[in-house]
Each structure stands twice: as structure tokens, then as C-alpha cells.
Amino acid sequence: MSDMGAKPDLRASHLAARAALEPSARAAAGRSLRDHLLSAPEIEMAGTIAAYASVGGEPDTRGLLFALWKRGAYVLLPLLLPDGDLDWASYEGPDSLAPGPRGTLEPTEPPRGPGAVASADVVLTPAVAVDRSGTRLGRGGGSYDRALARVGPAILTVALLYDGELVDRLPAEPHDRRVRAAVTPSEGLVRFP
Numbered sequence: 001m002s003d004m005g006a007k008p009d010l011r012a013s014h015l016a017a018r019a020a021l022e023p024s025a026r027a028a029a030g031r032s033l034r035d036h037l038l039s040a041p042e043i044e045m046a047g048t049i050a051a052y053a054s055v056g057g058e059p060d061t062r063g064l065l066f067a068l069w070k071r072g073a074y075v076l077l078p079l080l081l082p083d084g085d086l087d088w089a090s091y092e093g094p095d096s097l098a099p100g101p102r103g104t105l106e107p108t109e110p111p112r113g114p115g116a117v118a119s120a121d122v123v124l125t126p127a128v129a130v131d132r133s134g135t136r137l138g139r140g141g142g143s144y145d146r147a148l149a150r151v152g153p154a155i156l157t158v159a160l161l162y163d164g165e166l167v168d169r170l171p172a173e174p175h176d177r178r179v180r181a182a183v184t185p186s187e188g189l190v191r192f193p
């Protein structure tokens, strides 16, 4: 029981640090993560990539989405369902995004169903923090725990982080799904054992 409240407290402190960042820092982190990811072999080879449109204090993913799409990858983006699960629809350029629920930015193309994430060759996830065993702390909806449960064991799953958010240890609950890698501006793509 000593972990009771640990996740909400950690989430709040990481989100407070993000809230203090200038827009220029979000943009710079986004450019760095974009460059690291675009040069990863799995992403260079991927036909379909599940990604997400950043909002709030997240590292900016708009340039990454645009670059993946221009390169010819099929990019899937999530839509938040009322029960917290994620549906998926294709990104067709910057004009194919519109405001969604709870401050999200969502694709305007037809939804393909929650199972569509299983067709991705690489899955990029948001996270508030990740530890070096791949345990992931998200915003607290369990959305990515559900989505990652549908992704096969050979698929690279990568959380996008700022420096300081890849930590030694996070609390994990039985429903938490690990990511197989994280990317930070300073460390680049870090694959977990």
C-alpha cells in the first residue's frame, strides 16, 4: 500500500514541469525527437505508424507527423472514445486535424476502429514519464494500456519524452502495458531490455 497515491503525485509533478516550459522548448524538443525517430531503422522501414497529435505541454509532434506523411508512411492517429478507449483514423496532412474531446487534436478522416492499431509497424505513444524497464506513466485514462494490449510482441512501441522524464523506476499496476523504447532529446532512441 506504500505506493498508494504515487502515480497521481508523480503525474502531477511531471506535468507541472512541462507546464513551466516555454513554447520554444516544446518546439525544440519536438524537432530533436523528430530527427531521432526519422533516422531509426524500424521507422524508416515502417509502412504504417500509429502516432499522436501533441497537445498542451507535450513535445510538439506536428513536424514529425508531417515528415512521416511526406515520406509516404501511412500514419494513424487516435480518437478518444467516451469510455477512454482509442479509435484510429488516418492523418492526411496538417489540415486533416480538428479539436477533439478533453483538449485533444484528432484526425477528421473516417475512424477505422480500436483494432486498427494492431496494423501498425511502429506505435508512438505520449507519456508523462517512463522508466528504464519500459513502465509507462500516462495521463491517467488507461487509454494506452488498452491500445498497447492490441499490439503484437514484435512491434516497436516508443514513448516520446523530454529530458528528465526517462527515470529509473516508476510504480506499475497489473494493467499497465510497457513500452519497448523511449526517445528523449539527449539520449535519442533508448531500447529497453
Ligand SMILES: Nc1ncnc2c1ncn2[C@@H]1O[C@H](COP(=O)(O)OP(=O)(O)OP(=O)(O)O)[C@@H](O)[C@H]1O
Binding pocket: 007, 136, 137, 138, 139, 140, 141, 142, 143, 144, 145, 146, 149, 173, 175, 176
Ligand atoms: N484494459 C483496460 N480496460 C479498462 N480500463 C483500464 C484498462 N487498463 C487500464 N484501465 C484503467 O485506466 C485507469 C488509469 O490507468 P493508469 O493510471 O495506468 O493510466 P495511464 O497509463 O497513466 O494512462 P494512459 O494509458 O491513458 O496514458 C485505471 O483506473 C485502470 O483501471
Ligand SMILES: [Mg+2]
Binding pocket: 136, 137, 138, 142, 145, 175, 176, 177
Ligand atoms: Mg497505465
